[in-house]
Amino acid sequence: MGNPNWQRPAHNMRHETNMVVASPNSIRSEKILPIDLPVVDLRGERSMVKKLIVRACEEYGFFNVINHGVAGDTIAKMEEAAFEFFGKPLGQKKQVALYGCKNIGFNGDTGEVEYLLLSTATPPSIAHFNNISNVPSNFSSTVSAYTEGVRELACEILELMAEGLGVPDTWFFSRLIREVDSDSVLRLNHYPPILNKDCKDKDKSPSHNHTKVGFGEHSDPQILTILRSNDVGGLQISLQDGVWNPVAPDPSAFCVNVGDLLQVMTNGRFVSVRHRAVTNSHKSRMSVAYFGGPPLHACIVAPPVMVTSQRPSLYKPFTWAEYKKVTYSLRLGERRIDLFRNYTSQLE
Ligand SMILES: C=C1C[C@]23C[C@@]1(O)CC[C@H]2[C@@]12CC[C@H](O)[C@@](C)(C(=O)O1)[C@H]2[C@@H]3C(=O)O
Ligand SMILES: O=C(O)CCC(=O)C(=O)O
Ligand SMILES: [Fe+2]
Numbered sequence: 001m002g003n004p005n006w007q008r009p010a011h012n013m014r015h016e017t018n019m020v021v022a023s024p025n026s027i028r029s030e031k032i033l034p035i036d037l038p039v040v041d042l043r044g045e046r047s048m049v050k051k052l053i054v055r056a057c058e059e060y061g062f063f064n065v066i067n068h069g070v071a072g073d074t075i076a077k078m079e080e081a082a083f084e085f086f087g088k089p090l091g092q093k094k095q096v097a098l099y100g101c102k103n104i105g106f107n108g109d110t111g112e113v114e115y116l117l118l119s120t121a122t123p124p125s126i127a128h129f130n131n132i133s134n135v136p137s138n139f140s141s142t143v144s145a146y147t148e149g150v151r152e153l154a155c156e157i158l159e160l161m162a163e164g165l166g167v168p169d170t171w172f173f174s175r176l177i178r179e180v181d182s183d184s185v186l187r188l189n190h191y192p193p194i195l196n197k198d199c200k201d202k203d204k205s206p207s208h209n210h211t212k213v214g215f216g217e218h219s220d221p222q223i224l225t226i227l228r229s230n231d232v233g234g235l236q237i238s239l240q241d242g243v244w245n246p247v248a249p250d251p252s253a254f255c256v257n258v259g260d261l262l263q264v265m266t267n268g269r270f271v272s273v274r275h276r277a278v279t280n281s282h283k284s285r286m287s288v289a290y291f292g293g294p295p296l297h298a299c300i301v302a303p304p305v306m307v308t309s310q311r312p313s314l315y316k317p318f319t320w321a322e323y324k325k326v327t328y329s330l331r332l333g334e335r336r337i338d339l340f341r342n343y344t345s346q347l348e
Contacts, residue, residue, distance in 0.1 A: 035060075035237075035245040037255070042156070043067040050164030053157065057258050057266075061273030062237055064253040065157070070149040078146040079230060082286050084136040086114060086190040092134040104215065109332040112194050112279045113214045120147045120184040120290075147186055150226045150254070150290040151177060157256060158224060158292075165266065167303045173265060176294035177223060183293040183320060184222070189215060191234055191277060191285040214285070215277040219337065221327045222259040222293035229255075232285040237275040244276070249285075260337045261294065261320070267302040268314045272337065296321040316342050 038056040040049060040063050056063035085093070093099045093114070101114040136142075158173035167173075177184055191214040214234060229235065231251050236244040247255065263272040277287065294300070301317045318340055327336050 031243040032236075033243055033245050035239075035247070037247055038063040039253070040065045041067050042069065046160075050160045053160050054164035057161065057262075057270040060237070060239065061258045061271040062247070062255060062275075064250055064255055065153070066250075066253045068153050068254050069156075070146075070153055070254070074145045074149050075228065077142045078288055079286060081136045081139055081142045082116075082188045082190065082288065083284075085116065085134075085139070085188075086284075086286070088134060095134050104332055106328065107331050109216060111215050112191060112212045113277070114190050114192070116188040118143060118186045118188075120151070120186050121181070143186060146288070147184075147290065151184070151292065153254065154224050154226050154256075154290065154292045161262075161270075165269070165306065167305055169303065172303050173223060173262065176298055177292035179295050179298075181295040183296055183324070185291045185293065187289045187291065189277065189285075189287045189289065191215075191232075191279045191287075193282050193284060194279045195281050210281040211278045213276060214279045216332050217274050217276045218332045219272040219274050219335075220257060220259040220291060221261070221323065221336065222291040223261045223265075224259055224292045225257045226290040226292070227255040227257070227287055228253075229285060229287040232280070232283045234277045234279065234285040235275060235287070236278060237273050239273065259291065261300050261323070263337060264300050264315045264340065265302050265306070267306040267311060269306065274333075293324075294320045296324070313342050315340050 037060060038052060040052050040056065042049065042065055044052075044067075053063065090101070093101070096116070098116050098118055099114070100117065102110050102112070104111055104113070155174040155178055158177070159170050162170040162172050162174070171178075176182060194210065194212050196210040196212075217238065227235070229249050229251065231249050233246060233249045235247045235249070235255065237247060237257075238244055257275070258270045258272050260272045262270050277285070279285070296319065298320050299317055300315075300320060300323065302313065302315075307313050315337075323336075323340065326339060330336055
């Protein structure tokens with residue numbers, strides 16, 4: 001974990017089990033310990049909401065947000081369009097440049113996932129989708145409406161975080177993703193059900209589940225991620241090395257998580273927690289993730305209030321362009337944030 005003061009929360013845990021998880025290249029035994037993420041009701045009393053958010057980001061790096069204000073219709077249309085696109089024959093999907101299947105990034109990572117990776121730059125670079133066959137009609141406007149909704153939600157949450165942390169400029173974080181040249185990404189992930197061909201006949205009953213890695217262990221490099229999935233589980237977070245905590249799906253909520261840049265800008269107080277998504281043998285998981293990122297030239301530093309003599313700066317200043325370049329040159333599971341640690345810090 002990046003946060004040296006972080007300790008595993010002792011509460012909220014259920015029974016621990018061992019589970020065999022098949023990754024694309026290996027089979028290994030891991031500890032599985034389901035948890036209930038903190039739930040933040042955005043319509044709650046503001047002073048309580050910001051306290052809850054700060055605590056969740058310190059202890060879990062993840063929380064669910066309900067009464068989030070994103071229109072149900074916008075969300076439903078996005079999910080429908082995603083299912084329509086991924087339901088097309090592989091040959092047609094492959095004609096779309098932003099489509100990927102099983103290969104993640106450029107450095108040899110693989111997983112049981114297919115995806116669309118869309119830059120949310122304004123004016124939307126996805127606008128040209130309307131002229132391409134093989135994508136559902138109105139795909140571009142569906143994506144734009146969804147992106148607008150989740151960006152607004154991300155800004156509201158970042159402003160609550162700043163208030164909760166006592167940052168005097170409450171737009172300090174949100175400004176970065178509001179900028180017209182913010183480098184944000186929308187990712188549509190589809191994890192088809194995978195049947196394990198090697199399993200014995202008696203294991204093929206619907207109650208017996210097989211798990212493969214869909215999207216391997218990683219942290220999100222940007223500021224904040226707003227994730228929504230259908231009602232199929234698969235997201236797991238790791239609050240302790242070697243232990244995976246499955247998160248129950250809640251299609252009425254958004255799952256919010258701290259990215260690497262927010263860990264840096266809170267000087268390690270918030271944690272960018274490693275997570276992954278696994279498949280099952282019976283139902284498709286569909287997730288849509290908005291990664292709020294700053295403009296490429298933005299300098300990533302903690303506001304003065306987060307840096308004290310007791311808590312000196314943990315990270316060197318860098319631009320998002322520098323961090324992104326390193327990120328994209330490394331494997332998915334790399335602990336890239338450690339490369340930007342300030343080793344002159346007295347905490348070392
Ligand atoms: C292997 C990789 C895929 C990724 C770029 C990287 O080199 C390392 C970070 C990966 C990640 C994880 C979160 C997001 O899904 C993503 C879009 C991002 O910004 O960083 C992916 C990158 C990707 O799929 O291209
Ligand atoms: O699909 C999921 O639940 C998680 C996806 C994810 O972590 C990502 O796209 O970065
Ligand atoms: Fe992620």
